[in-house]
Amino acid sequence: MTLLADLLSTVFERRYDRLGWRRVADDRPFEAMTMDLMGATGEVSGVTVARSILDRFAAAEDAEKLGFFRHLAEDMTISPSAVRDALSAYESGQTKSSYRSFMVAAEPPRQELIRRLNQVPGATKALVAMRADLLRLGRGEAALEALDIDFRHLFMSWFNRGFLVLRPINWESPAHILEKIIAYEAVHAIDSWDDLRRRLQPADRRCFAFFHPAMPDEPLIFVEVALTNGVPSSVQNLLIEDRAPLAAEDADTATFYSISNCQAGLASISFGNSLIKQVAADLSAELGGLKTFVTLSPIPGFSHWLEEETGSEDTPDPDRLKALAARYLTKAKRGDGLPLDPVARFHLGNGAEVFKLHTQADTSDKGMRQSRGVMVNYLYNLDRVSRNHERFASTHEIAMSSEIRALSSAAEKFSA
Template identity: 30%
Template sequence: MIFIKFHLRVLGITRNNKFISKCIINNSKFLCCQKTSTPYETETCLRKQLEEVFKFKNTNVSNWIIENKARALCIEYYKSQKMDRQQFLQLLAAKYAVQHDDICNIAKKLLCTESNNKRLIISYEQKLKSILTSDYQWLFLIIGRLESGVKFLVDLRTDIMELMVETKETDENIVIQQLNMTLQDLLLLWFSVGFLHLERITWQSACDILQKISDYEAIHPIKNWLDLKQRVGPYRRCYVFTHPSMPREPLVVLHTALCDIIPDSVKGIEDAKTRILGDKRKEITFQEEDKSKIKAAIFYSITSTQKGLKGIELGNYLIKEVANKVISEFPMIRELSTLSPIPNFRSWLLEKLKQDVNYIFTADECKSMQNILKEENVALGLKKIFNNSLWTNEKELCEMLREPLIRVCAWYLYKEKRRNYALNNVANFHLRNGAVMWRINWLADPSPRGVANSCGIMINYRYYLHESEKNSQNYIENYFINASEDIINIAMRQNELRSKM
């Protein structure tokens, strides 16, 4: 670990500890003194506390009393185990949803009302509006007013989405989906970009924030404290979005490298810094950065940290805000680009090889692969060597694989679709954000993670800010993928191979 873990972990207090007696959420204390309980007792306690909260709905009782009941419910939920939580969510989704019979009755009365009876029409409309609002939406609004209540709801939605995946029964799944949609709509409202705060992270930032930046990094794991210090130091920029209700919790983290050119590999980012620094070996400060040499800003890692905010677009706004920030700070920047991973490409490739090796290789390439692998079955041979990253050290094999894998990767990114959008989720994210597929880079990330994801291949997505809105609209509305001529030509070569099958 780079720093001593937050005091919750030191005390042995975790979100899943059923014996918890002091619940601390993001430095805010929800206190309860409870005896340890069995799973059955916990589930019963959750049910009772839920009933206690709803007992005060539509009453004139002070909000302070209702909020205290809601706080106790949150504490009990955090204490409980997975099975108890899921039973609680199933109860919430079924019992406290909108009542369809009531809706139908009011709707019939409204339809039967004379059009000139405005008073009665408005009365029925108000009743209809009220009963179309589920009871659990009222509960979410109460919890959202609590200190750290918004964070609780974000975590709650994580559990709801997990339950949706695990629920096979159709009718039950539908009510869970409705619960999810109701909470998502509230979070969409609360986490609109106008409420978010853009914050730059440096080595002088708070210790717990730096720890979270390290823990959340999902693309290029941070090795040690020196690595972290470099990523938030000179010629780098690290920005996060935070929310007033979750002030010490980064929602999205964007790492940016300031370079002289657009690098074609992870190592290329370091090489750019070396070229810019020249003979300087001493540690420099932000004030000593040579702005005249910064021509490109590279977004090399973007991470959404909260699973409960899935489907709420935050990363796209962060990229554009950071782009404007770095351009205003470094006026010589002319190029904005990502250096992005291609997750799941290797899995897709192995599946295609299993189906038909001729989908990937020409006849001549197959023969060459057989000779190099010393294996008649090329698909089986590649599956074996792709189990680890050691093959990247074999020069002859790498040279042989380079052209066919770049060719099929271009096809995968440019042509493979899901619901008419790019199949690859990272590609879909940047294309929706208005970027252009620009360059595919061979063995750009030869780390075990990079090889496991995409055989080490990475891609640059270019951002032309004056065109991004038009590109985004064209992709979302017309499914048009904006790509460089080079990528299109490479993908078409793969298309020619497919047509000969």
């Protein structure tokens, strides 16, 4: 895939070179440059201006970037009166022409600007980085949050599942990809190349990532998988240095123990659901002995909730700790009725069920700090994920095992 991407990139760049396109420094205000791009009728002139805008933005300081975003938000937004007039015309006569006019009025010009920026080879990666800056700089500013809706709308189309490519990551993968796996790992830090080797090289370890053809050397999200006998109860045991690898064909359980989103500019563009289900399907096809698909997941909000719930920073005894963790995962809710815990929202939204809880499961500093060492297995029962997903989406019903249900009930007794 990388070779093909390099070849296509070279072809495109040579094509533009033959047509007279070159990088040109442009120090005009962004307002003048965006006006030129929106008015460009020739392909080469449009690409030249788009490239200049992207280069200028990438080199800009935060204040100039913020000015660019405000220009898009304030000067390239919709006209409410034009939308009302177009809607009124459509209501009066629902014709092809009136519908087209309404759609044009309802779409802010900045969406077309972003599309035109994306004409440039390599622009998709630059636009993802641009949105990362927008999320960082625009928090709390209503007009910029509206601008982000436009970025997100376009990205959800550009990065839909049909365009994503699932690639296995192993010890033979290119070094620049492996370096990014180390850098992007967000759950259990990879401390060294030896640590990475232990996660990729043994026969009972797997790693898979989604890539996009427009960003072939940038993983979007990746999952690390341990093939085990039985459901694991400790991440340290999974990552231990000296262990005897299990023959892959002898495993009966696939454990997703780390899922990391890689691109800040793709926040809220969901890949995890498709990734887990695709990996589970592929592993099932490869290894017929796999019967169980679970996670070994952190509970990042548990410690904070526990202190508020108990009024103490002390860690309860293991039985009470496990019961309170069950209560947190199944009863603690946000104002919208969804689980308070972000990892729970993710997996339950994918159709998983809360399956098992383990104390002393993550004894790292981070694990003890965020969840007092407690971890949870979410079960992906491939026969029930669709039903679980529908119930969670429609009524926020949380699928759980009988063990978790009993623990959650026991927490009420501890609190009484």
